Amino acid sequence: METDKCSQCRLCQQYCMVARAGGESITTILSGDSETGAWNCSNCWKCVEICPEDIDVYEVMMEKRRQEPAPVRYKRAFDSVCRIGYVYPVDEVNTFREMWGLEPIRLVDPKVVRKLLGRPWAGDEE
Amino acid sequence: MNEIEKRLLFPGCLVLACFQDYELAAKAVMRRLGMELVDMDDFSCCSSSVVPSMSDDWINLDAYNLGLAESRRMDIVTLCGSCTRTLKQANKKLKGDAALLEKVNERLAEAGAHYNGTVRVNHLIEVLDEKRSLIEKMERKSLDYRVALSHPCNVIRPSSVAQFDDPWRPQKMRKVLEAAGVQVVDYELEYECCGATLLMVNEKLALDAAAAKMRSAIEAGADALVVSCGNCYMLLDRFRHKIQEAHPEISLPIMFLPQVLGQVLDVSCRELGLELV
Ligand code: SF4
Ligand code: SF4
Numbered sequence: 001m002e003t004d005k006c007s008q009c010r011l012c013q014q015y016c017m018v019a020r021a022g023g024e025s026i027t028t029i030l031s032g033d034s035e036t037g038a039w040n041c042s043n044c045w046k047c048v049e050i051c052p053e054d055i056d057v058y059e060v061m062m063e064k065r066r067q068e069p070a071p072v073r074y075k076r077a078f079d080s081v082c083r084i085g086y087v088y089p090v091d092e093v094n095t096f097r098e099m100w101g102l103e104p105i106r107l108v109d110p111k112v113v114r115k116l117l118g119r120p121w122a123g124d125e126e
Numbered sequence: 127m128n129e130i131e132k133r134l135l136f137p138g139c140l141v142l143a144c145f146q147d148y149e150l151a152a153k154a155v156m157r158r159l160g161m162e163l164v165d166m167d168d169f170s171c172c173s174s175s176v177v178p179s180m181s182d183d184w185i186n187l188d189a190y191n192l193g194l195a196e197s198r199r200m201d202i203v204t205l206c207g208s209c210t211r212t213l214k215q216a217n218k219k220l221k222g223d224a225a226l227l228e229k230v231n232e233r234l235a236e237a238g239a240h241y242n243g244t245v246r247v248n249h250l251i252e253v254l255d256e257k258r259s260l261i262e263k264m265e266r267k268s269l270d271y272r273v274a275l276s277h278p279c280n281v282i283r284p285s286s287v288a289q290f291d292d293p294w295r296p297q298k299m300r301k302v303l304e305a306a307g308v309q310v311v312d313y314e315l316e317y318e319c320c321g322a323t324l325l326m327v328n329e330k331l332a333l334d335a336a337a338a339k340m341r342s343a344i345e346a347g348a349d350a351l352v353v354s355c356g357n358c359y360m361l362l363d364r365f366r367h368k369i370q371e372a373h374p375e376i377s378l379p380i381m382f383l384p385q386v387l388g389q390v391l392d393v394s395c396r397e398l399g400l401e402l403v
Contacts, residue, residue: 062178065179
């Protein structure tokens with residue numbers, strides 16, 4: 001396993017803003033200092049950059065997350081991607097674009113996104 | 127006459143939904159530098175860190191977007207950190223693994239898409255850096271304010287994916303602005319993460335990180351903080367009222383990189399999104 005290479009040097013923790021603030025993150029999980037915390041992350045990727053054993057801390061974190069229930073904001077964001085094809089609400093973007101003098105843009109058909117994610121909804125196929 | 131260079135602008139949904147001024151300014155400045163940023167119809171979620179957290183299938187979204195660009199024969203320019211990282215991550219995996227590319231293409235075919243692995247992805251900072259010598263030669267206005275920089279983590283790290291700059295002390299944004307004659311000040315927390323993604327799980331930690339960074343920039347004498355990512359802007363600007371609830375003394379204008387550069391190159395305020403039409 002990727003994590004078998006971990007020497008518990010805790011360098012990643014020293015660079016992690018969550019761990020430095022006393023919290024749990026993937027860096028405390030890797031060194032056995034906590035069981036949870038994989039979602040507490042600012043996406044700075046200093047842990048990946050600093051690891052002397054070249055552990056892909058990013059992949060380890062994502063794999064751990066996929067085995068756990070997601071915090072509410074992550075869940076909502078993912079539901080939004082499946083529903084409309086994006087994280088942020090886009091229903092009024094072309095009105096805003098016109099106000100700013102930008103050309104209208106054609107948005108993705110959310111059915112395409114659901115197909116790509118292997119999560120079709122009833123009615124997507126007709 | 128030379129045909130103007132064109133690249134496809136991947137705006138990302140945050141910029142699309144909230145920061146039209148960033149898109150407008152990026153287009154105006156690149157036009158001034160001889161490049162047209164073309165709208166990317168039908169683009170989808172970049173997968174962000176949201177989709178990989180929930181699904182193994184995240185890479186299909188990025189492959190779909192890369193395929194869209196390939197079918198239009200253009201390379202991609204990005205504006206945010208997360209979009210840049212996921213598109214580059216996917217691109218690296220797909221270009222280096224024929225079996226994976228084939229598997230991903232099976233899924234893409236169901237959605238009427240395809241990707242061969244030929245597209246290049248660059249963040250706006252990288253594109254501006256390519257134009258640095260041109261910027262130096264152009265007529266420039268001097269600005270009466272000094273800026274500090276907030277570097278977008280996801281554009282810089284992991285360096286194996288980003289292939290961008292020094293992963294600990296990135297200099298490209300500074301070099302671009304200095305080429306334009308902008309006064310850039312150093313500050314202690316310049317290379318710290320602003321904390322924006324922590325808004326998803328721990329708002330207090332995000333606000334504290336942002337406040338510390340802004341305070342550090344103010345103490346160093348900056349009149350404005352320059353960002354080149356919608357996520358950073360979201361926290362540092364749109365959460366200003368919350369930052370100020372705990373730290374009322376912190377007040378610092380936040381500007382997008384092309385807005386500052388555009389002022390130097392004498393692009394109109396309207397085209398820079400600094401005033402509504
Ligand atoms: S990417 Fe997340 S876990 Fe890694 S150092 Fe940054 S905040 Fe910590
Ligand atoms: S830096 Fe690498 S080897 Fe050291 S504790 Fe973190 S994951 Fe393990």
